[in-house]
Amino acid sequence: MIDITVKIGGEAGFGIMTTGLLLGKIATRSGYHAFEYSEYPSLIRGGHNVIEVRISDEKVYSQQKQVDILLCLNLETFNKHASEVKEGGIIVYDTEKIPESKLNKPDVNLTYVHVPFVSILQEHKLSTVMLNNIALGALMHLLGADLNILNAAIVENFARKNQEIIDKNILAAKLGYEKTQKEMPQGYKLKLPKLKNIIPRLYISGNEMIGLASIAAGCRFYAAYPMTPTSALLHYLASQAQNCGMVVKHAEDEISVINMALGASFAGVRSMIGTSGGGFALMVESVSLAGITETPIVIVMGQRPGPATGMPTWTEQGDLLFVLHAGHGEFPKILLAPGDVEEAYKLTITAFNLAEIYQTPVFIIGDKYLQEGHQSVEKSIIEGYKFKIDRGKLLSQEELSKLTEYKRYLITKDGISPRAIPGMKGSLHQANSYTHGEDGHTSEEADVRIKQVEKRNKKAQTFLMNDFQMPVLYGNRQTPLTLISWGSVKAPILQAMSKFKDKFNYLHFSYLWPLDKIKIKNLLASPKKTLLVENNSHAQLGQLLTMVTGIEFPEKLLKYSGRPLYPEEILDKIDSMSS
Amino acid sequence: MNNNSIPPTPASPKPVAPVSEHTAGFSGYFPTWCPGCGNFGIWQALKMTFNKMKFDPDRLSIVFGIGCSGNMNDFLWANSFHALHGRAIPNAIGIKIANHDLPVVVIVGDGDCYGEGGNHFLHAARGNHDITVIVHDNRVYGLTTGQVAPTASQGFKSKSTPQGIIEVPVNPIALAVSQGATFVAQGFSGDMNQLVELIEKGVAHKGFSLVNIFQPCVTFNQINSYNWYRDRIYKLTSENHNPRDLNSAWQKSQEVTEKIPLGVVYDVDRPTYTDSLPQLSGKPLLDSALNIDLAQFINDFV
Numbered sequence: 001m002i003d004i005t006v007k008i009g010g011e012a013g014f015g016i017m018t019t020g021l022l023l024g025k026i027a028t029r030s031g032y033h034a035f036e037y038s039e040y041p042s043l044i045r046g047g048h049n050v051i052e053v054r055i056s057d058e059k060v061y062s063q064q065k066q067v068d069i070l071l072c073l074n075l076e077t078f079n080k081h082a083s084e085v086k087e088g089g090i091i092v093y094d095t096e097k098i099p100e101s102k103l104n105k106p107d108v109n110l111t112y113v114h115v116p117f118v119s120i121l122q123e124h125k126l127s128t129v130m131l132n133n134i135a136l137g138a139l140m141h142l143l144g145a146d147l148n149i150l151n152a153a154i155v156e157n158f159a160r161k162n163q164e165i166i167d168k169n170i171l172a173a174k175l176g177y178e179k180t181q182k183e184m185p186q187g188y189k190l191k192l193p194k195l196k197n198i199i200p201r202l203y204i205s206g207n208e209m210i211g212l213a214s215i216a217a218g219c220r221f222y223a224a225y226p227m228t229p230t231s232a233l234l235h236y237l238a239s240q241a242q243n244c245g246m247v248v249k250h251a252e253d254e255i256s257v258i259n260m261a262l263g264a265s266f267a268g269v270r271s272m273i274g275t276s277g278g279g280f281a282l283m284v285e286s287v288s289l290a291g292i293t294e295t296p297i298v299i300v301m302g303q304r305p306g307p308a309t310g311m312p313t314w315t316e317q318g319d320l321l322f323v324l325h326a327g328h329g330e331f332p333k334i335l336l337a338p339g340d341v342e343e344a345y346k347l348t349i350t351a352f353n354l355a356e357i358y359q360t361p362v363f364i365i366g367d368k369y370l371q372e373g374h375q376s377v378e379k380s381i382i383e384g385y386k387f388k389i390d391r392g393k394l395l396s397q398e399e400l401s402k403l404t405e406y407k408r409y410l411i412t413k414d415g416i417s418p419r420a421i422p423g424m425k426g427s428l429h430q431a432n433s434y435t436h437g438e439d440g441h442t443s444e445e446a447d448v449r450i451k452q453v454e455k456r457n458k459k460a461q462t463f464l465m466n467d468f469q470m471p472v473l474y475g476n477r478q479t480p481l482t483l484i485s486w487g488s489v490k491a492p493i494l495q496a497m498s499k500f501k502d503k504f505n506y507l508h509f510s511y512l513w514p515l516d517k518i519k520i521k522n523l524l525a526s527p528k529k530t531l532l533v534e535n536n537s538h539a540q541l542g543q544l545l546t547m548v549t550g551i552e553f554p555e556k557l558l559k560y561s562g563r564p565l566y567p568e569e570i571l572d573k574i575d576s577m578s579s
Numbered sequence: 580m581n582n583n584s585i586p587p588t589p590a591s592p593k594p595v596a597p598v599s600e601h602t603a604g605f606s607g608y609f610p611t612w613c614p615g616c617g618n619f620g621i622w623q624a625l626k627m628t629f630n631k632m633k634f635d636p637d638r639l640s641i642v643f644g645i646g647c648s649g650n651m652n653d654f655l656w657a658n659s660f661h662a663l664h665g666r667a668i669p670n671a672i673g674i675k676i677a678n679h680d681l682p683v684v685v686i687v688g689d690g691d692c693y694g695e696g697g698n699h700f701l702h703a704a705r706g707n708h709d710i711t712v713i714v715h716d717n718r719v720y721g722l723t724t725g726q727v728a729p730t731a732s733q734g735f736k737s738k739s740t741p742q743g744i745i746e747v748p749v750n751p752i753a754l755a756v757s758q759g760a761t762f763v764a765q766g767f768s769g770d771m772n773q774l775v776e777l778i779e780k781g782v783a784h785k786g787f788s789l790v791n792i793f794q795p796c797v798t799f800n801q802i803n804s805y806n807w808y809r810d811r812i813y814k815l816t817s818e819n820h821n822p823r824d825l826n827s828a829w830q831k832s833q834e835v836t837e838k839i840p841l842g843v844v845y846d847v848d849r850p851t852y853t854d855s856l857p858q859l860s861g862k863p864l865l866d867s868a869l870n871i872d873l874a875q876f877i878n879d880f881v
Contacts (some may be wrong), residue, residue, distance in 0.1 A: 029881070202880035215876055218869030221676060240876065245858050245867045247676050252702035256669040259662070259699075263673020266660050267640070267681070268865045271673070289663050382877060389869050421865070422640045422658030422674070423681050430652055430659040433645070441608070441653050442661075 002032075002057045004190060005064055006139060007081060009050040010073025012043050015132035020051030021374060022136055022157070024203050026149050027055040028376040031198035035491075036374040037063035037564070042228070042312040048076050055143075055192065061340070061498065062491035065568050068190055069142055071135055072098065073117065079104045090190065092138055092180070094118055113138070113183045120175050130172040137176025141184065144191030147177050200379040202341075206371035207232040209341040210274075210300055210364060212382075213348030215244045218389050219298070220269035223249040223257040228312045229368035230274040230302035254279040258286040262295045266431050268394075268421035270352055274300035277319045278309065284326045287361050291331025291456070293431040294409070294417065296355035296362075296392075298348070303367040305562045314562030315368035317487055317535040321543060323363055324513055330453065332460040334358065335513035337365040339490030341375045342382075343510055349387050354467060357392035358459045359416060365512070367535070369564040370488035393418045400426050407438040411451055415458025460514040468516055470523065475505030481574065482507055482527035484553065486541045489533055489565055496567035496574075503574060504531070509541060521549040531577065533557045535565060604636050605629050607656045612647060617794030617805075618715060620768035622651055625686075625713070627771070628778040629657075634682065642671040644687035644696070647722045647796075648715035651686055665695025668703045671710045672852075678863045679853040682782055685712045690720050693729040693749045704760040707786040709851040713778065714751065714789065715768075717796035718803050725799035732836075735802065753832035755789045756825070756845050762788035763828070763845040767812055768795070769805050773841060780843060786851050793839075808839070815842030822846040 006023060010016050017038060024034040035054045041047040052067065054060050066086040072078040072093040079102075085091055087108045095114040105112075115138050117131050126134075133154065140147050154169045204212070211233050214222065222241075224234040234250065241248040247264075251257045254275055261271040275283065280301050290297050301323055305316040323335060334354050338344040348364055355362040395418050400406060403418075408429035410417040417438075420427035430440040435452065437443045473482075475497050481504040483493055493506050507523070524530075524545065532542045532553040537560040542553040557573045559565050605626045612618045629639060639657040643649040645664035652661045658681075662670045671685045692700055692714050703710065719737065720726040726739035730751065734743040755763045762784040764777040774792065781788035793812075795805050820840070821827045828845035853859050858867075 200881060202877065204880040208880065212873075212876055212880075215871065216873050218871075220864050220867065220869075221673070223673075242857055244871055244876070245864075247856060247858060247864055249676070251669065252698055255666060256672075256699055256702065259666040259669035260673035260676070263642070263660065263670035263675075264677040264864075265673070266670070267674040267677035269677040270869070285663055286666065289666075293660070379877065379881065383873075421678075423638050423678055423865075425637055428637050428656060428658060430661055432652065432661040433663055434661060442650075 002192060003054070003060070004056070004068045004143070004192065005052055005054045005066065006069045006071065007050060007052040007067045007084070008071045008073070008135065009048065009077030009081060011045070012040060012047045012049045013045040014073060015129055016049045016051055016073065019132040019135050020053050022150070022153050023139060024053045024374050024376070026145060026153060027053065027192070028201050028203040029149055030145060030192065031195035032057060032192065032376075033060045033201070034203060034374070034376045035060045035062060037369070038372065040313050048080070050077065050081065057195065059498070061495040062567055063564070064495070065566050069139070071139065073131065073135065074098070075102055082106050085110055090142060092142070111185065111188065113142075113180060115176060115179050115183065120179065124171065124175065126168055126172050130169055133169045133172035134176035137173035138180040140173070141177045141180040142190065144193070147173065201376040202379055202382060203374050203376050204341055205232060205374045206338070206341055206344050206366055208236050209344040210348045210366070210371070211236040211240070213345045214272050214298075214352070215240065215246070217349045217352035218270050219246060219272050219352060221247050221249070221261060221264040221271040222273070223251050223260045223271070224274045225251060225254045225257050225279055227276040227279045229304055229366075229371045230276055230300055232372065233274045233300060254282040255286065258283040258297070261297055262286060262290055262293070265295050265297055266293070266422070270296075270356070272298040272300065274302065276302045276304050277306050277322065280319070280323070280326070285328070287333070288327035288329050288331065289433050290361045291327055291329065291333065292433055292435070294359040294456070295431060296359050298351045298355050298362050298364065300364045300366065302371045303365065305560070311562045313368065315535065315564050316560060316562060317367055317489070317540065318538070318560070320365065320486070320512065320540040321538070323365060324544065331456050332358065332360050332463070332514065334360065334362040334463065335365060336363065337487040337510050337512055338370065339487055339508055339510060340370070341377050344370065345382055346385060347510060353390040354463070356394060357390060357416070357467070358463055359392065359419060360459060365487060367488050369491070392416065395420050395424070397424050400424050408440045409436060409438045409452060409455070411438060411455055414462040415455045416462065417455075464514055464516050468514065469511045470516070470519060471507045471509040471511070473505055473507055476502060477505060479503065479505045481505075481529045481531060481577075483531050483533055483570070484509070484541070485533040486510065486512060489535055492565045492567045492570055493533060496570045499567075500571065512541075512544070515544075515548050517548050520545065521551065524549055524551045529555070531555045531557060531573065533565065533570060535559055605656050607654045610654045611650065613798045615797040616647070617717060617768035617796065618648055618651065620771050620774065621648075621713065621715060621792055621794060622654060624771050624774035624778060625655060628775050628782065631775065632779060632782065638681060639684070640674050640681045641684045641686060642667040642674065644685070644691035645722070646688035646691050646715070646720070648686055648688040649691065650722070665691055666699070667691065668696055668699040668710070668712065672703060672706070672708045675708055675710055676853060676864060678865045679709065679859060680863050683710045684782060685710055687712065687714055689714060689716045689718065689728045689730045693751060693754075697729070701754070701758045704755055704758040704787050704789075706852045707759065707761055707849050709786055709853060711778070711781045711784070711788045711790065714791045715794045716751065716791050717794045717800055718748075719796050719800040721796050721799055732802070737799075748835070750832060750835060751789065751791045752844055753829070756828050756832050759787075760789050760845065761786035761847050761849050762843070764788070764790045764843045765841050766790055766792045767808055767841055768792055769808065770841070773814070777843065784846070786849060811837065811839045812841050813838055815840050815844065820844075
């Protein structure tokens with residue numbers, strides 16, 4: 001099995017992220033699986049950025065602690081990360097820029113490769129932004145990859161630039177490649193061999209996948225205010241808006257974002273918004289508005305560590321209970337949390353259907369780890385996913401014309417009322433933020449109030465009957481230990497499981513609300529021993545499950561440093577439980 | 580976060596408003612406003628305007644704010660969205676983007692539009708979103724029983740400012756003119772004929788239009804009464820003002836105390852937000868097909 005982690009570090013603003021992205025893309029195109037994880041501060045220039053790409057001929061689910069190749073574009077990268085490089089690994093650095101006297105070399109057998117990035121730039125009059133291509137050229141040699149694949153990626157990446165810029169970048173890559181070739185000892189073993197069967201895969205981030213899915217689902221309006229980790233979803237959809245006929249609006253604030261989307265949805269178009277915890281806090285009053293006006297909306301809530309501004313560019317699962325309880329008053333809402341890019345695709349499409357079927361807010365809860373990181377996924381899984389666009393009880397003009405009287409908030413058995421769009425003949429109605437009767441007019445009568453409250457509550461029951469999905473059990477049902485988690489923690493858990501198949505199984509929650517109390521209680525009653533794993537300090541899924549079932553989770557692995565869980569940490573915890 | 584003390588509940592289950600040829604089709608329940616409220620004049624003027632413009636209630640979208648003015652949601656029938664306090668403008672922009680063929684009118688109060696939703700007002704003007712914002716400006720909060728509004732004169736005493744308000748009032752006309760609104764008018768609920776003319780011009784205008792309407796609150800504002808306004812207002816005419824001239828509009832916007840102008844203060848042309856989107860050049864967003872070929876989007880990631 002081939003399993004190589006390449007880590008690239010340097011100052012922010014030097015194209016480190018692009019280097020990592022292209023490396024992952026090249027590996028994916030060459031038939032390998034790839035997974036990317038980056039760490040960077042909330043700064044534009046300066047500061048320390050690192051990106052790591054794990055490449056394997058078997059499925060990779062997450063990053064790992066040990067690094068095979070460390071490429072240092074500054075001294076800080078060397079001294080902070082050299083100790084992560086495993087025995088026999090390689091460290092590439094610029095001896096002319098990084099003085100030997102300042103290096104803290106670890107006490108293991110490593111190969112040091114000297115590539116004078118800065119003097120190569122100067123000698124060939126290349127600009128500093130091309131440094132990342134020298135680095136990529138170096139990596140191409142170290143991995144034994146075909147330089148032509150990189151050249152093709154450079155041509156694509158700079159498609160809008162002139163030929164001179166493309167040529168210079170290709171030259172930079174070639175120089176990096178050749179210099180490394182000279183420096184490397186013969187016969188080292190880290191290379192990625194050419195694969196015979198290349199399965200077409202996408203290399204895509206969670207944000208891009210949610211965006212792609214929204215295009216597939218017929219989303220026609222996306223509004224957002226920039227906020228890490230969901231800004232890249234805004235960027236992707238803004239770049240594609242004219243190609244797919246979507247209107248993408250960067251509004252003045254998050255309150256406007258959600259209210260514009262509710263207006264657009266009221267007027268009949270599928271609408272989505274994206275934000276993070278702080279921006280979502282501003283939207284909360286209008287989540288309640290969506291609840292009472294019964295207006296469909298898909299809300300992408302990308303978590304990052306709070307409270308307040310917190311750690312903007314890092315990861316956490318600290319907002320599950322916030323989202324669950326968001327919005328004053330009682331109304332149904334649906335919470336979905338994808339664990340990887342494949343789930344992000346399927347659940348986003350599902351979210352649009354559920355929002356229109358139940359005429360209520362539907363959340364896609366992500367985090368920095370899932371949304372900003374790139375993963376490879378089989379193209380056929382995405383292309384082959386069959387779905388229908390289900391607009392629920394949205395009336396056609398024909399259906400509306402047959403009605404003798406149209407009531408927007410008609411009391412029905414399933415709690416869902418027929419929905420007309422303004423502009424249709426006979427559609428006259430109001431969507432009312434006040435408590436209202438069936439015709440939408442304001443009412444403070446007790447019986448009207450009770451009927452409408454019960455009607456809205458009924459939608460949750462209908463959802464549990466028709467659309468709720470139970471958590472998925474990964475691994476062997478017979479193992480003595482069941483890990484329980486949600487969202488992106490799926491990645492390190494499945495990675496840990498891929499090595500130790502019989503140590504534990506994993507119960508993955510991606511449908512988080514409403515929950516079927518009886519079914520979940522029965523399910524949780526069966527494992528002999530459980531370990532709750534979450535990327536927060538309050539064990540929020542645990543609290544939610546205890547609230548619903550009364551079952552407690554004595555064993556917990558909680559991480560709240562702003563970093564994602566590592567498979568190694570999960571295995572260590574499991575070992576400590578059994579000893 | 581406005582709460583009511585005066586219940587907005589319609590008194591009667593059936594529309595009882597007088598149906599005349601001027602107001603037919605748009606009448607809802609009879610209003611629960613206080614007798615003599617300036618809102619009545621605006622309500623009648625709106626219905627007369629919509630009939631005059633031959634609007635179909637099915638094909639007119641109105642977004643109501645929260646406040647006494649917003650309670651018009653039950654008295655004026657069209658396809659409407661009764662928003663949260665302060666948020667009517669973004670709802671209206673969303674409706675317009677989804678279906679730019681629908682006329683979209685926003686009915687709000689001074690607190691709703693210039694206080695709670697002030698940010699939205701500025702940005703809607705900048706974007707030249709093709710919506711018409713009708714502001715009921717009575718310089719006081721009525722529905723929450725008499726606190727100071729952002730348009731109140733300095734020193735105005737209210738339940739929330741018993742010593743008199745320290746701030747100077749918001750200047751809605753100057754604000755709109757300076758922030759890129761392309762149609763700005765000021766009316767008075769005591770002059771219904773002029774109101775009909777101003778609302779019609781505002782709704783017909785392609786782009787962001789504001790009609791700020793002085794509307795005496797007979798219950799909570801004893802100072803800015805019908806007579807107080809009648810002593811100060813005068814009409815803008817082609818003799819005393821050119822609404823296409825920014826300098827003249829700015830000058831008129833500064834007349835807020837001794838002499839107060841009524842009429843069209845500013846009226847210029849600029850492409851609207853939806854007209855500037857190539858995606859919407861063929862047909863409304865609502866009518867675009869949902870199923871598109873995904874291959875081109877998927878291949879970007881290979």
